[in-house]
Amino acid sequence: MTTASVAAEPAATNAALEADGLSRRFGDVLAVDGVDLRIQPGAVFGLLGPDGAGKSTLIRMLATVLRPSAGDARVHGCSVTRQPGRVTPRIGYMSQRFALYPDLSVEENIEFFATLRGVPATGRRERMLALLRGMGLDDFLDRQAGRLSGGMKQKLFLAVTLMHAPDVLLLDEPTTGVDPVSRREFWRILAGLHRQGTTVLVATPYMDEAERCTDVAFLDGGRVRHRGSPAEIKALVPGVLFEVRASDPRAALAALRSLPGLLAVHLYGDVVRVLCESDAPHAVGVRLAEAGLDGQVRRTPVDMETAFAFLAELGRGGDSSGSATGGKAS
Amino acid sequence: MNALRRIRALIVKEVTHLGRDRRTLAVVLAMPLLQMILFAYAISFDVKNVSTVIIDTDHTPASAAYVDSYASSDFFTVVGTADSLADVDRIFDRNQARIAVVVPSGFGRTLADGGQAVVAVYLDGSEPTAARVGQAFTTALNQVYGQRVTIEWADTQGLDVTSAGQLEPRVRTWYNPDKSSSDFLIPGLIVVIIMVVAVQQTAVSLVREREQGTDEQLAISPLKGWELMIGKLAPWTLLAFAELVAITLVGRWLFDLPLRGSVGVLALGAALFVFCSLGLGLVISALAPTLESANMLGLLLSLLPGFILSGFAFPLSSIPEWLQVVSYLLPARFMVTISRAVFLKGAGFEQVWPELAALAAYAVIVIAVAVLLNARRRR
Numbered sequence: 001m002t003t004a005s006v007a008a009e010p011a012a013t014n015a016a017l018e019a020d021g022l023s024r025r026f027g028d029v030l031a032v033d034g035v036d037l038r039i040q041p042g043a044v045f046g047l048l049g050p051d052g053a054g055k056s057t058l059i060r061m062l063a064t065v066l067r068p069s070a071g072d073a074r075v076h077g078c079s080v081t082r083q084p085g086r087v088t089p090r091i092g093y094m095s096q097r098f099a100l101y102p103d104l105s106v107e108e109n110i111e112f113f114a115t116l117r118g119v120p121a122t123g124r125r126e127r128m129l130a131l132l133r134g135m136g137l138d139d140f141l142d143r144q145a146g147r148l149s150g151g152m153k154q155k156l157f158l159a160v161t162l163m164h165a166p167d168v169l170l171l172d173e174p175t176t177g178v179d180p181v182s183r184r185e186f187w188r189i190l191a192g193l194h195r196q197g198t199t200v201l202v203a204t205p206y207m208d209e210a211e212r213c214t215d216v217a218f219l220d221g222g223r224v225r226h227r228g229s230p231a232e233i234k235a236l237v238p239g240v241l242f243e244v245r246a247s248d249p250r251a252a253l254a255a256l257r258s259l260p261g262l263l264a265v266h267l268y269g270d271v272v273r274v275l276c277e278s279d280a281p282h283a284v285g286v287r288l289a290e291a292g293l294d295g296q297v298r299r300t301p302v303d304m305e306t307a308f309a310f311l312a313e314l315g316r317g318g319d320s321s322g323s324a325t326g327g328k329a330s
Numbered sequence: 331m332n333a334l335r336r337i338r339a340l341i342v343k344e345v346t347h348l349g350r351d352r353r354t355l356a357v358v359l360a361m362p363l364l365q366m367i368l369f370a371y372a373i374s375f376d377v378k379n380v381s382t383v384i385i386d387t388d389h390t391p392a393s394a395a396y397v398d399s400y401a402s403s404d405f406f407t408v409v410g411t412a413d414s415l416a417d418v419d420r421i422f423d424r425n426q427a428r429i430a431v432v433v434p435s436g437f438g439r440t441l442a443d444g445g446q447a448v449v450a451v452y453l454d455g456s457e458p459t460a461a462r463v464g465q466a467f468t469t470a471l472n473q474v475y476g477q478r479v480t481i482e483w484a485d486t487q488g489l490d491v492t493s494a495g496q497l498e499p500r501v502r503t504w505y506n507p508d509k510s511s512s513d514f515l516i517p518g519l520i521v522v523i524i525m526v527v528a529v530q531q532t533a534v535s536l537v538r539e540r541e542q543g544t545d546e547q548l549a550i551s552p553l554k555g556w557e558l559m560i561g562k563l564a565p566w567t568l569l570a571f572a573e574l575v576a577i578t579l580v581g582r583w584l585f586d587l588p589l590r591g592s593v594g595v596l597a598l599g600a601a602l603f604v605f606c607s608l609g610l611g612l613v614i615s616a617l618a619p620t621l622e623s624a625n626m627l628g629l630l631l632s633l634l635p636g637f638i639l640s641g642f643a644f645p646l647s648s649i650p651e652w653l654q655v656v657s658y659l660l661p662a663r664f665m666v667t668i669s670r671a672v673f674l675k676g677a678g679f680e681q682v683w684p685e686l687a688a689l690a691a692y693a694v695i696v697i698a699v700a701v702l703l704n705a706r707r708r709r
Contacts, residue, residue, distance in 0.1 A: 022544060060546075063550060064544070064549075064550060065549050065550060085552070088550040088551070088552070089552070091550065093546070093547070093550055095546055095547075097543045097545050098543070099542060099543030099544050099547050100540070100542075100544065100547075101343070101347070101542065101544060103346075103350040103351065104343070104346060104347075104350075106342075108346060111339075112339055112343050113547060113551070115335060115336065115339035116339060116340075116548070116551035116552070116553050117552070118332060118552060144350075160547075174570050182683075228465050293403045299587055
């Protein structure tokens, strides 16, 4: 496991969210395996990782709806296992699945959950209208929730979780299955919450969303494999990255596997991305020529998607590369 | 105060759900009435005018008089005569008659000699209820006829039978003097219908929260487990009660069902019974993994026992002993007893308090179990 800044972290009590050895077992499967986390107030913390990495399980434990098998977590100092009643008023939780009543209208859903959450009746309607206006939903008060578009549903769900003004938002893949325009809008709303000081923990499979986070953690097999700011994560990738555009990308991929000084190679659509130990674009060109292929070779900056793809491969690829990433902290 | 606000919000939500779901609403409101009318008309255990065929091989005035006693009875309709037993088989096969009475030759002579004459009565057993009743009727008729013959014979012998103090049995049916099956069925039917609706609807209600994922949102709100139960039960309690009143009224108007006992006791019993049924539904809700299984379990646990183990249609004394034990695990049998006692026997609190106590205990236990199961489920 790579932890970018464990030593630099301040005292536990100041953190908005903390997890200590948090684990959850489902039968034989260890869905979350001893996760330690410290998330500062006001952070937009991205929880990244493939399907089945344990993101939902982790979030559900933080939201107190799932009991950990081992370890504990605290929300602003309150334990999710021993003081769930003090945790829940401070959190807003959006489950991965749309969890509002499809047959109730936008207004009825908000009204119902706000009443349950104890939002004072005075000013409740104003708050609802302000939230809905900010999300462009103010024209749909009477629309049944089940008849909203995917993006609108997620915005409504967010509005419902925001009614009681939580300090910490736990969002489980809120933009999965949402069109790109709505995704961008959703993140614009999150940015607004970030400015107001809300702590956001957001799970996402989209790497472009990871770039918008102040901190990210990469979860795989129930463990945090890497964590840090997006810049720190990208800096973990060793060597130099080249993009190869060849007429036959598959042949180029096969040819480049035997490149001297190769760290990793991937095919992204029509583009082959090659991670080399040294900045030697001509060596790549030579290898292509040897294989009777031609193509353009260009140096390229590491983005989050590439970073995680390579880090995942390097992590699997044995200890030779593992030591390289391990030494590279912040 | 806050708890009340939350419960009220939950009740409003449940009522809104029901208002939006027209199909369920129609099923819940119309089905019980429809069921009742169908059942009350279709299931009839009344047996009258049993079609009868007569084989008189004696051909004497005595046998003619005997045969005549069938024809003049309300219970039998003599549809024809036959010559031999072989004909009876054919007649039964064609469903032309259910009873065959065979008067052997020598019948008149035996009687005249003061001997015991024997007649054979054949019953078509393929319809057991009719057969049983037919058997009872023929036995009774033969007893009465036999007595008359005895008296007549004594008369001719110059004996004074009246001074001998003959016993004449008089059988009377109390509470339901006409033995009308709708009087017998409807008080039980009310119970079964309420049970099916109540169990079924609550069985799906918590499962639906789980399937929609809204249970997690409820779990992270300050809503307590018992508040959730009350909020879920209250609307259905009211609805089940309204249905009970509606069915009772229809029963009175359409089927002249008597209501002889205390309405208050009936209402108390019904309230307890509704709580039991709803609690049962909530238990199913906590156990069932999916909406479909909750539906099936609800149906299985309400419909089958409702019909078989409540004593509504079949006397509980006639089911196997182990099933009788099982029947105590369901609230229906107690309520059927209360319902019949109040409607037909004019019972009050003193007569049915054991059943009321049983229902109250059942309600407390089943709702406690539901709350516990659901609390465990939340983790």
